[in-house]
Each structure stands twice: as C-alpha cells, then as structure tokens.
Amino acid sequence: VNMVPQNPSAALNPSIRVGNQVAEILRRHEKLDRSATRDRVLDMFQRVQLADAAGVLQRFPHELSGGMQQRVVVAMALITSPRLLVLDEPTTSLDVTTEAVILDLVRELIHVEQAGALYVTHNLGVVAQVCDRVVVMYAGEIMEDGPVNDLFAQPLHPYTIGLLNSVPRPGQDKRKAGLQTIAGQPPALRDMPQGCVFAPRCPLAIDICNTHPPLEQPAEGRLVRCHRWQEIASGTVSVSGKRQTGVEAVAIADLQREPLLDVHHLAKHFPVQRTLIELLRREPPAPLRAVDGVNLGVQKGRTLGLVGESGSGKTTLARVIIGLEDRTGGTIDLLGADIMGDVHQRPKEKLAQLQMVFQNPQNSLNPYLTVGQALRRPLIKLAGMKRGEADREVRRLLEAVNLRPEYARRYPNELSGGEKQRVAIARAFASDPALVICDEPVSSLDVSVQAAVLNLLARLQDEEDTAYLFISHDLAVVGYLADYIAVMYLGQLFEVGYGRDMFTPPLHPYTEALVSAIPVPDPQRQVKRVRLTNDVPNPRDMPTGCRFHTRCPRKIGAICEQELPPWRDSGQGHHIRCHIPLDELTELQHGLVIQPEEEPPVQRRTPRRARLALVAFGLGGVAAGAWRLWLERMRRDGGGT
Ligand code: SF4
Ligand code: SF4
Numbered sequence: 001v002n003m004v005p006q007n008p009s010a011a012l013n014p015s016i017r018v019g020n021q022v023a024e025i026l027r028r029h030e031k032l033d034r035s036a037t038r039d040r041v042l043d044m045f046q047r048v049q050l051a052d053a054a055g056v057l058q059r060f061p062h063e064l065s066g067g068m069q070q071r072v073v074v075a076m077a078l079i080t081s082p083r084l085l086v087l088d089e090p091t092t093s094l095d096v097t098t099e100a101v102i103l104d105l106v107r108e109l110i111h112v113e114q115a116g117a118l119y120v121t122h123n124l125g126v127v128a129q130v131c132d133r134v135v136v137m138y139a140g141e142i143m144e145d146g147p148v149n150d151l152f153a154q155p156l157h158p159y160t161i162g163l164l165n166s167v168p169r170p171g172q173d174k175r176k177a178g179l180q181t182i183a184g185q186p187p188a189l190r191d192m193p194q195g196c197v198f199a200p201r202c203p204l205a206i207d208i209c210n211t212h213p214p215l216e217q218p219a220e221g222r223l224v225r226c227h228r229w230q231e232i233a234s235g236t237v238s239v240s241g242k243r244q245t246g247v248e249a250v251a252i253a254d255l256q257r258e259p260l261l262d263v264h265h266l267a268k269h270f271p272v273q274r275t276l277i278e279l280l281r282r283e284p285p286a287p288l289r290a291v292d293g294v295n296l297g298v299q300k301g302r303t304l305g306l307v308g309e310s311g312s313g314k315t316t317l318a319r320v321i322i323g324l325e326d327r328t329g330g331t332i333d334l335l336g337a338d339i340m341g342d343v344h345q346r347p348k349e350k351l352a353q354l355q356m357v358f359q360n361p362q363n364s365l366n367p368y369l370t371v372g373q374a375l376r377r378p379l380i381k382l383a384g385m386k387r388g389e390a391d392r393e394v395r396r397l398l399e400a401v402n403l404r405p406e407y408a409r410r411y412p413n414e415l416s417g418g419e420k421q422r423v424a425i426a427r428a429f430a431s432d433p434a435l436v437i438c439d440e441p442v443s444s445l446d447v448s449v450q451a452a453v454l455n456l457l458a459r460l461q462d463e464e465d466t467a468y469l470f471i472s473h474d475l476a477v478v479g480y481l482a483d484y485i486a487v488m489y490l491g492q493l494f495e496v497g498y499g500r501d502m503f504t505p506p507l508h509p510y511t512e513a514l515v516s517a518i519p520v521p522d523p524q525r526q527v528k529r530v531r532l533t534n535d536v537p538n539p540r541d542m543p544t545g546c547r548f549h550t551r552c553p554r555k556i557g558a559i560c561e562q563e564l565p566p567w568r569d570s571g572q573g574h575h576i577r578c579h580i581p582l583d584e585l586t587e588l589q590h591g592l593v594i595q596p597e598e599e600p601p602v603q604r605r606t607p608r609r610a611r612l613a614l615v616a617f618g619l620g621g622v623a624a625g626a627w628r629l630w631l632e633r634m635r636r637d638g639g640g641t
Contacts, residue, residue, distance in 0.1 A: 271287055361417065
C-alpha cells in the first residue's frame, strides 16, 4: 500500500536529489544494486511523463514545478508496484491544467499497473472523471455508497444532493438560478447529534430522524443512510428546490453600463538580480514582466472575471490596481480620474471606492480585533461615521452577509472559514465601494460554503450596484458570476468576451485548454481533451511572437514563434488574439461545447445523456457601449494588450 499526499513540496525532502529519494525506496524494499536501481527510477520517471527524465534525476525539489513534483511523488508511490494506492487530494494544490494532466496520468497508470486506488477528495468533478465507485462521508459516517454513474445520476441522500447542487457547472449563470447551499456547519465530533448526524442541516428532517438511520441497500451495489431515501427516490420529496439569487436577469444587449474602471497599458515589472550570462555579457538584468501592457475596463454594477493559471500575472494586476504595488507604466482611471500612487498616497475617497477581498480570510483578518472592531474601522476611517452610527452600520453589514449581530463580539479564531470570508466581504462593503476586487475569494472554501459565498456576492452586487473584478483560476466559478471574462497568460490578455460565450467555440487555444481541463461533476459529460504538457515559461525569458507558442497544442508554425498574433473580432463582443482565423478555430474546436445549465443539475430519475450539442446564444445586435469602446482602443493599441 502506497500513498500520494496532498502537498508534493512537503512530501519531498528538500535536501536530497529527487532521483535519490525514489531510489532509496527501491534499495530498502528490493535490495537492488546501484545501476539496476537507477534504471528502474529512470524508467518510472519516463512512465510518469517527466520531460528530460534523466536530467530530473539530478534535480532538487525546489528546481521542479508543482506539477513535476507531483509526478515525482506519483513515481515514488508506484515504484514498488503497490496493489493499493491511496491518493489524498493529490491535485488540490495544483492549477487546473496541471491537475488535468496528473489525473490523466493517474487514471492511465492505475489501469496499466492494475492497482486499486482509494482517492480522497472534496472535488466532485475529480470523482466524476477518475473514480468507478464513490463513498460519501459526513461526520465520520458513510452517508451513501454506489457506482459513480448511478450515484451522480440519482443521489439518494440529502447531503449528496446538496453537495452536487452546490457546485457551479460550466455554463451556469447567476442570472438564471442561484447555487444550492447546505445550511449550517458539520457538528463537532465530540458533540454529535442524537439520531441522524446530518439532521441539524437537513431540509427533509422529520421526527423519525431523531433515531439513528441504518445503512440500507436500495439497489444492488448501493448503500444509503437516510430514513427517507424511498421518498427521495420516488420523487415524493425533493431537496432541489428552484434556487433564486434575486439577481435580475439582463439581456446581453442590456449588459452595457457606464465605465467605472479603465486600466490602460498597465505594466508591472519587478527588478531581479543579474544572471551569470548577463553578468558575463555586461548586459543589464532582464526584469520580470509580471504585467505587461494590459488594457481592462470594468463597468458600474457589472463583473469582469479574470482567469489564468498561477504565474499569469492576475494577482499582481489586482495588487497594482488596489495600490499594494506601484506600477511600472500605464494609467488606472476610476470614475474618470487617474488614481495615482500606491495605497499610502491615495486620497481617502479613492480608498473607499476601491476595496478588495483576499484569497485567504485567515490571513486578511487581524486576529486581535473582534469582528465588530474590524468592520467599524473602515466605517470610521473611510466613511467618516461617528461611533454610534458605525455600530448600527456594523449590525446592518452583518445582517447583509447573513451573520447574527452577536458575531460582532467574536474574534476571527472563533469563526469557520466561510464565516471569516463573509466578514471579509462585509468589511470590503463597509466603505460603500464602487468596485470590489475579489482575488480567488472562494478557492480556500469547501464546495457548499463556496456556493453560499458566491450567492452572497451575487446578491450584494445586485443590491448595492457594486462592480467586481473577480479573479480565479476556476472557469466554472468565474463563468457563474462574471458578465465579462478576460483570459490572461504571461502578463498579457489573450481573450475577452461575454461570460456566457466562454464555453462555446471559437476560443483562444489557451482558453480551450482551460475549459477542457475543468473536472465537470458529471460522469456522462464528454468534453474533448486538450492538455498543456509544458510548464509556464519563466517570465524573465519571454517567448518571442505569441507568448503561448511554447505550449500551444494548435501552433501553426514559425509565424507563431516570430510574429505577435493579431486581435480577431467575432463581431459579437468576443475578441481573440491568435494567428488562426476565428472560423478555423470554431471548426478545430468542434465538440468542445458545454451546454448551459437551465435546471438544477441533479435529483433526476434517469442518467442524462452526454451533452455535445452546439449552443448558440442570440448575440446579434449587441449595442455599442463602453465595453465596445475599450475593446476598440485595445485593438488600436495592438501589441501590448
Ligand atoms: S435521516 Fe432524516 S435528517 Fe437524516 S438525511 Fe435522511 S431525511 Fe435528513
Ligand atoms: S498564435 Fe499560434 S501559438 Fe499563439 S495561440 Fe494562436 S496558434 Fe497558438
């Protein structure tokens, strides 16, 4: 029995070359000599598709990317041909593109080695793509067990149904329906409820649920622990109600609003030390170009989603806009006036208009301030309120983010992850901002908590008419919340368009890879796979021509390496930067279509067919507006965008 742990960088010894770390296992278990050991390790590195396997043998963990480290750990786990492999969230810390490659690899190796695998994860998309059978656990008990196809087609436990409905699916839109959430929190394991452990959170709980439900067998190969599974199976009771966010439905032609934020040719270059070659050639050091001439526009009350892998520059862009980093070049106009300088130099009213929700609420809340003090601070400092008025506003803000008034007296360590993020959102809204930058605000949260926070963000935006710049690597989450989407790679934008266009060809080849890498929580869904095998290049050594050419699966030749690709306009508010014409891209990407969700996705009686139908949105006649204007300017500016 071998194990692949969650965090590969913590699993590898930083002071031993990775080849020796894997060889050590063989020497201990199989007593092989040095040369045979090296051959076996090299063979294993080749089987886990490590490029330059012989070179990787000699490297230390810090010289490998996250994806390469995880391949080494998988090689380590498979080197003794185990009968059972335990994988504990092996892709949670990886980008969606690397995750897809590792999942393909794990699936293939398990098949080739004929090993059994126990895959522990909170990601239902991964379960749907990798597993044959699934066991759903809650508070230490098995709630449901069955083959993946059957269980995803007809879940019988309210907890499973809640989990499946809380995941945003590609094409799902906040303006059509909200995400289903699971109320409350898991019980403390020292203070378990009597009867059904899920009863305090279950929308179907009745008197009989005060007795502990047995694990029953509703069908061959399936188990469920619920007193009401027959009613759920027959459809007499339903957990999946129609879910409203209260967000107004807007026709695509009416999405246009007046401009709020206008970022023009923004650049952020970090100085770095000279390399040895630069020193010998007496050249100045090449800067690290994290953001390299980006044009962006955000309109009042609308959401611009910014997507890309780690290292694409999206967080640096957000930090420059908010003023946590100074800019190397370009302008940032908020409500028509350039906001100069960093956060210390900006006037109070600009600070109030522009707020941010960070990825990790644990780090963004001061542990020594109560929730009330944390919320009162911006109300007094930025909104200029007196103490009494600020206290009343604290209560209103807590209510707006669905927290009771007594939370004002609690410290961050007394809150769950979801509650902390609600407080962080309330704090961002305290100064009545025009724009909130949300930097991966749900990526550290569980799926049901994530759904509640996404619903909350959608509702607050509608009520307060606040705009969002929403940054995420998860296209399904961005697609759910964003009206417009921009795709960023190596410091530049490569695609911009309406959120609801992002899952339908034509797509930029990079976006295509991101979309096809989404682990969709539907085992019936077949999406054509496009995998990116190389790592993101070092931004100090930018590729010439199209920056994506070193990884592009659709590269058409030398032109991609030599010439900057042009922006191509679909004529429907959708712009792609590529040498391939849009009609050719559409043809190449035939089959990469994800149909939008109209109805709650689960608690249906029969398995759904694979969705491969081409979806066309009625985009004709999109009004020319602010969005169009900045796209025009972006095209005019050419190269740097
Ligand atoms: S036994 Fe009752 S409380 Fe528990 S999951 Fe079933 S319906 Fe809900
Ligand atoms: S320009 Fe060439 S390398 Fe760049 S995305 Fe298009 S096809 Fe790929």
